[in-house]
Amino acid sequence: MSAIELRGVTKRYRRFGIRGSRTVTALHDLDLTVRSGEIFGFLGPNGAGKSTTIDLLLDYAAPTSGSVRVLGHDVATESAAVRDRIGVLPDGYGPIGDRTGRDHVEFAINAKDADDDPDDLIDRVGMQGPADYPVAEYSKGMAQRLMLAVALAGEPDLLVLDEPSTGLDPNGARTMRRIVREENERGATVFFSSHIMEQVEAVCDRVGILDGGELVAVDSIDALREAAGGSAAVTLELSAVPANVVDYVRALEGVVDVEIDEPSVTVTCDDAAKAAVVAAFYDSPATVRDVTTSETSLEDLFERYTRGVAQ
Numbered sequence: 399m400s401a402i403e404l405r406g407v408t409k410r411y412r413r414f415g416i417r418g419s420r421t422v423t424a425l426h427d428l429d430l431t432v433r434s435g436e437i438f439g440f441l442g443p444n445g446a447g448k449s450t451t452i453d454l455l456l457d458y459a460a461p462t463s464g465s466v467r468v469l470g471h472d473v474a475t476e477s478a479a480v481r482d483r484i485g486v487l488p489d490g491y492g493p494i495g496d497r498t499g500r501d502h503v504e505f506a507i508n509a510k511d512a513d514d515d516p517d518d519l520i521d522r523v524g525m526q527g528p529a530d531y532p533v534a535e536y537s538k539g540m541a542q543r544l545m546l547a548v549a550l551a552g553e554p555d556l557l558v559l560d561e562p563s564t565g566l567d568p569n570g571a572r573t574m575r576r577i578v579r580e581e582n583e584r585g586a587t588v589f590f591s592s593h594i595m596e597q598v599e600a601v602c603d604r605v606g607i608l609d610g611g612e613l614v615a616v617d618s619i620d621a622l623r624e625a626a627g628g629s630a631a632v633t634l635e636l637s638a639v640p641a642n643v644v645d646y647v648r649a650l651e652g653v654v655d656v657e658i659d660e661p662s663v664t665v666t667c668d669d670a671a672k673a674a675v676v677a678a679f680y681d682s683p684a685t686v687r688d689v690t691t692s693e694t695s696l697e698d699l700f701e702r703y704t705r706g707v708a709q
């Protein structure tokens with residue numbers, strides 16, 4: 399069974415402006431499958447349709463057409479069954495009111511009819527001290543940690559984390575990654591939307607990249623790298639940069655770009671061309687003092703697949 403399955407999903411909104419109204423298509427005939435037990439990163443530029451997709455998964459909005467199934471249930475007709483087995487960290491909604499963080503966690507445990515110890519959840523997100531303050535006194539990062547504790551109540555089968563690192567300091571971001579892995583090891587599927595590529599790269603098994611309401615890529619990060627030509631950057635620190643060797647390397651098959659920053663040279667090339675690039679400098683009169691290579695980052699892949707902010 400897939401944890402999430404969208405088939406032929408289109409979502410249109412009516413947008414009202416000073417010159418009248420027009421229809422915006424946020425999602426176009428979207429098919430998306432998230433396998434049970436995986437950590438799936440959901441990426442896309444501003445306005446790509448990520449929040450719209452999450453709203454449909456959680457039944458906060460209905461698709462204009464198509465079907466949305468979560469944990470084997472049709473969201474349109476069985477949303478209560480889904481809600482019981484899902485933990486949600488929403489983007490842009492924090493705890494409100496004059497109750498304490500502990501009250502919020504206890505409320506979530508009761509609402510799920512679960513028997514978690516609230517202190518365990520509070521401990522896991524590093525909120526032992528502030529749990530007894532009213533949430534109105536929380537900083538943004540404290541509120542985000544608390545909302546994560548709330549999402550964990552009842553050992554959900556699916557965690558939907560929308561921009562989970564918002565407001566978190568580096569320790570909080572590390573805690574978030576640890577919890578995502580722990581929850582996944584427990585058996586939960588994690589659906590993780592984020593603009594922070596390092597976070598996604600660190601924890602996700604597969605990623606889906608949405609652009610203009612369409613899924614433009616879905617695969618493991620390694621497979622996306624491969625599909626993008628498996629390009630790498632090779633930086634060589636030299637005693638001097640020999641111009642004729644630079645020209646030779648520039649003409650090698652698979653070399654995309656050569657940048658010189660005396661006495662270093664950075665060559666962007668296909669994985670297969672790396673050895674020839676390094677050999678060319680070793681065979682030159684210059685001394686090679688250091689060689690470093692790096693793979694295409696998820697940020698580079700994101701840039702290749704996407705175009706910018708939706709209109």
Ligand SMILES: Nc1ncnc2c1ncn2[C@@H]1O[C@H](COP(=O)(O)OP(=O)(O)OP(=O)(O)O)[C@@H](O)[C@H]1O
Nearest residue numbers: 411412413422424443444445446447448449450708
């Ligand atoms: N309630 C709404 N009414 C009208 N248009 C909407 C509404 N919600 C979203 N949209 C439009 O749908 C498109 C997708 O928006 P969505 O919020 O899903 O993008 P997103 O990928 O979550 O973006 P971001 O990364 O900026 O949060 C955008 O063009 C947006 O303007």
